[in-house]
Structures are given as C-alpha cells and as structure tokens.
Amino acid sequence: MRAVWALLAALVAAQILYPLTGGGPRAALVVATVLLGFGASLCHAAVTRGVRVALALCAVAVAGLGVEVLGVHTGFPFGAYAYADTLGPRAAGVPMVIGLAWAWMAWPAWLAAARVLPSARGPARVAVAGVALATWDLFLDPQMIAAGHWRWADPHPALPGVPGVPLGNYAGWLLVAALVATLLWVAVPPPDRAPCAADAPMHALYLWTYASSVLAHAAFLSLPASAAWGALGMGLVAVPLAVRLWRAPVPAEAT
Incomplete structure (x- = not known):
C-alpha cells in the first residue's frame, strides 16, 4: 500500500506544478499525471481486490482508447472532435495516454460509489459510479480545450460559460461511464464490492481531484465557469463521500 500512497503523492506534486508551468512542460505534466494516476489505481486494485480486477482496469484502458478512436472517426458518442499532437504517441489519431485516463479515474469513482452506497x-451502484466518473469531465474537457490538446468541430450548444465543449459530449461521457461501471460490477467479486479501510488512497484521490480542480479552475486557470459546473456536478458524489468518511470512517476490519 505504500507504493499506492507514493504514486498518489507524486500525482499531487505534478498537479500542483501544472498551473505554474506552460507549453511543453505543462503537456508533459498532463501525461505524467495520467501515468501516475493509472499506476496508483492499478496497484491499488491489484493489492486490495486481486489480479482479476487489475486486469479489468487494463480492459477499461483498452476500451477507453477504443471508444475515443470511434469518437474521433465517427463523432459518436462525444461529437466530432480531433486531438492535437501534444500528448505523446497516438493510435489511430488518439493519444494512447487517453485510454489510461479512463481507467485512472474509473477505479476511484467506483470505490467512491461503494462508500456512498x-x-x-447493481443498478444503483453502477449509476452512482457512472455519475462519479462522468462528472469529472466537467473539469477535464474545459481544461484540456483551454490548453489546446483537443477541440470540437461544432461545440454547440454548450454549458453557459464553457463554450468549447458541446452538451452532447457530457451525454457521451455518461453513457461510456455507465458501461465502465457495469464492467467493474461484473469484474469485482461480491465479497470485494464492500468498502474497506484499504480504500483510503482511492477515496483521497477522488476527493483531491474534486477539491484541487475547483481551486485550480477558479484561481489559477481562469476557468471560473467550469469550476462552478464541476463543483456542482462532481460534488454530487464527492460531497456525500466526504461526509460519510468524516462521520463514519470504514473500520479496519471491514471487507
């Protein structure tokens, strides 16, 4: 578990550095953050739930890349968009790191749902986990659009104050996030679906992502609208998670 906490600490450091840099170094920090986040989630899944669940996360990464390739070439399910050549090696027009990003946040979103409910x-857990993952995009897309990593051909209609991202993209995220949560429900054996004390690093990752994104968008990245939308959307799961952890921490013997 020390390795998971170490990866999480490195991720936090990279994200703190992000608003303090620009250009190539900032893009490199995006890639580093995804690699660290995926490593932390994969390591945690393997240590606490076993190889089967870790392999399921790898499957999520492959599926996430596949969905992005589908999206770039057909416009479904996110709308017509294209990636810039800024995030490392690409496969069929999609940076390979993008698939890892799906898996990175899928696992803490799943465990956040497990703690909240x-x-x-199955249906309720899948729904909450899907919302927990999909609402992260209220921060992610506006930030990456502002940094020039991808763009939509026709970003209309859009949320007020977030003109670069079409509403249909968020619907696509919700659909894919629900499918990812369903895959995890199937992959995680029933005895391992309950929250446990060892899930603390992933709870911390989810809450850090939420709080740091609100702060960064509002204070450092000049994206106040996405700060507000993300605070409302991702807060649907992050706030109840924080309240539950504060009121009733998971006992060490829980499984």
Whole structure:
C-alpha cells in the first residue's frame, strides 16, 4: 500500500506544478499525471481486490482508447472532435495516454460509489459510479480545450460559460461511464464490492481531484465557469463521500 500512497503523492506534486508551468512542460505534466494516476489505481486494485480486477482496469484502458478512436472517426458518442499532437504517441489519431485516463479515474469513482452506497444493488451502484466518473469531465474537457490538446468541430450548444465543449459530449461521457461501471460490477467479486479501510488512497484521490480542480479552475486557470459546473456536478458524489468518511470512517476490519 505504500507504493499506492507514493504514486498518489507524486500525482499531487505534478498537479500542483501544472498551473505554474506552460507549453511543453505543462503537456508533459498532463501525461505524467495520467501515468501516475493509472499506476496508483492499478496497484491499488491489484493489492486490495486481486489480479482479476487489475486486469479489468487494463480492459477499461483498452476500451477507453477504443471508444475515443470511434469518437474521433465517427463523432459518436462525444461529437466530432480531433486531438492535437501534444500528448505523446497516438493510435489511430488518439493519444494512447487517453485510454489510461479512463481507467485512472474509473477505479476511484467506483470505490467512491461503494462508500456512498455500501449496500446498494447493481443498478444503483453502477449509476452512482457512472455519475462519479462522468462528472469529472466537467473539469477535464474545459481544461484540456483551454490548453489546446483537443477541440470540437461544432461545440454547440454548450454549458453557459464553457463554450468549447458541446452538451452532447457530457451525454457521451455518461453513457461510456455507465458501461465502465457495469464492467467493474461484473469484474469485482461480491465479497470485494464492500468498502474497506484499504480504500483510503482511492477515496483521497477522488476527493483531491474534486477539491484541487475547483481551486485550480477558479484561481489559477481562469476557468471560473467550469469550476462552478464541476463543483456542482462532481460534488454530487464527492460531497456525500466526504461526509460519510468524516462521520463514519470504514473500520479496519471491514471487507
């Protein structure tokens, strides 16, 4: 578990440096953050839930890349968009790191849902995990659009104050996030679906992503509208998660 915390600490450091840099170094920090986040999620899944779940996360990464390739070449399910040549090696027009990003946040989103709804049946858990993952995009896309990493051919209609991202993209994210959550529901055995004390690093990752994104967008990246939309959207899961952790931490013997 020390390795998971070390990867999380390195991720936090990279994200703190992000608004303090620009150009090539900032793009390199995006890639580094995704690699660190994926490494932390994969390591945590393997240590706490076993190889089967870790392999499921790898499958999420491959599927995420596949969905992005589909999106770039057909416009479904996110709308017509294209990537710039700024995020490292590409496969069929999509930076390979993008697939890892899906898996990076899918795991903490899943575990956040497990903590918020510890006894929920499949559909409810999948729905909350899907929302937990999809609402992250309220921060991600505006930030990456502002940095010039990708763009839409026709970003209309859009959320007020976030003109570069079409509403249809968020619907596409919700659809894919629900499919990812369903895959995790199938992959995680019933005894391992309950939250446990060892999930703390992933809870911390989810809450850090939420709080740091609100702060960065509002204070450092000149994106106040996405700060507000993200605070509302991702807060649907992040705030109940924080409240539950504060009121009733998971006991060490929980499984």
